[in-house]
Amino acid sequence: MSSIKIESVIPDSSRCGESPVWEEKSNSLLYVDIPSKKIFRWNSLTKQVQEVTLDSPVSSVAIRRSGGYVATVGTRFCALNWEDQLLTDLCSVDKDKKNNRFNDGKVDPAGRYFAGTMAEETAPAVLERHQGSLYALFPNGTVEKYFDRVDISNGLDWSMDNKIFYYIDSLSYSVDAFDYDLQTGKIANRRSVYKLEKEEYIPDGMCIDTEGKLWVACYNGGRVIRLDPETGKRLQTVKLPVEKTTSCCFGGKDYSELYVTSARDGLDPDKLVRQPEAGRIFKITGLGVKGIAPYAFAG
Template sequence: MIEKTLKVAVAVPCQLGESPVWDDRQQCLHYVDILNSLIYSYYPADKSVKTTEVSHAVGAIVPQQDGTFLAALSTGIHHINLPHGEAKFLIQPEPHAPENRFNDGKADASGRLWVATMNMQEQKNKGALYVVYPDLTFKKILDETTISNGLDWDESEGIFYHVESDDAIINRYTYDTVQVGIANRQKVATFTKEEGVPDGMTLDVEGMLWVAHFGGGCVTRRDPETGEVLAKIELPVKQITSCVFGGKNMNDLYITTAAKGLSEDELSQQPQAGYTFVLEDLPYQGRKPNKFVQIA
């Protein structure tokens, strides 16, 4: 049981809030509203929010070692300087698929970008998972995915975690950091309809999974070895999209949500749909984000 009070961090409703990442340099939280092509930067010290508008749907933002960011827009991977918003095109792994957009992305401990694509209409098996190297070359890691989410690694164990939301499954793979590949897929957990759909995910320093339940109205902490739910955080909204640790001690849990697709009646019952929430000073600690190393 988590004996902490859930608070609203940002009372701005996102259609599809996603990709939260803690900026340990600026001590702020960055996250996106995919469908409104917006990037938000929340500074908890003074509770201010800065908004950056981009040109296309933005599926993920990933920090770089120089303090700037990568933004995975539907038109390709861009370099972006927050909160100013100047975007410079870098690469597009899928020029042949204009009906796709990027969905989730993170850097691994070696400074490579892992980023997923999906069909904008959520058609099955139209997406893929790519790794982008520091020289901006790339290769496909998984093919014929539908909705990739929850990318994360337990580097000490050589494990890569991947959520396939369309199948409501969390998978784990052995991870070869030298050859940059994954193998030996195993199911960590399969979600029931009542539990909702697994969405964004992060690991704590103990290697436990924190999983957002889209449609399930909660975040759970799970043991990846057994799938057992160790803790549960209930939220006043149903569509929970992702979560990440932040704060000076990396023990504040930020949670993004979505208002996408809700009826007027549902919105009246969930007036905070799309808000970003926080649980502060938890007895659990997250890890600082990996950063992309661009040498091109």
């Protein structure tokens, strides 16, 4: 445990960094800055950062099996051709909710792109309640709506045996689980597997490791926590030098590095001075656990 090392790897900072995704073939980390409407691709070998600017807030990005990427932009599921910076709409949701936008999203082990929505915030975690829903874009182009009345749709991942879907609605301060049917993409039997402690603040993005334990970024809590969803116990806390830690994913060689995104929006000038690395991407090494490669959208 003493060999844990935390370093910020990219000099630029994001207003609200989110959706880190490791792209093995380019040795790169993809991530978004939601309010800046940008997707970034940081090459870990050359240290070069490329970016694409879109027309609306972009809340998640994923790899597409047929090439390029998919992303949630405003209330749209889109395909992105990086080279041409060409964005194509695949489908849109929440058409009756003009103030909504997508938030976190991730592809399931069968290639479906899950993402949820939320009302736009007036300040971090300040928004009209119960306006969001959880959706998935299936490879055949259809969209499934799972449930509504979500506050801030956030972290999501699947168990190693594909039988459980883990999900976070941030303002419930809970990490939830559903039974998952990989064949159909159906979810059932919602239950809470962990309730956040007061000092952990708000659960945000999440990823799973190969031992089936969950890593949850705690917004305002300045940490990632490792949870055992079977016992409901917290196994580990790793504190970071910024308080608005937003999401995490494993990447790097053998997926042994944990990449953590963060935000600087919502910090007052005083806190910004004390947290000069707010909004940066952090790499945590020496955790002694590994993650898995992200799944690619199959459509």
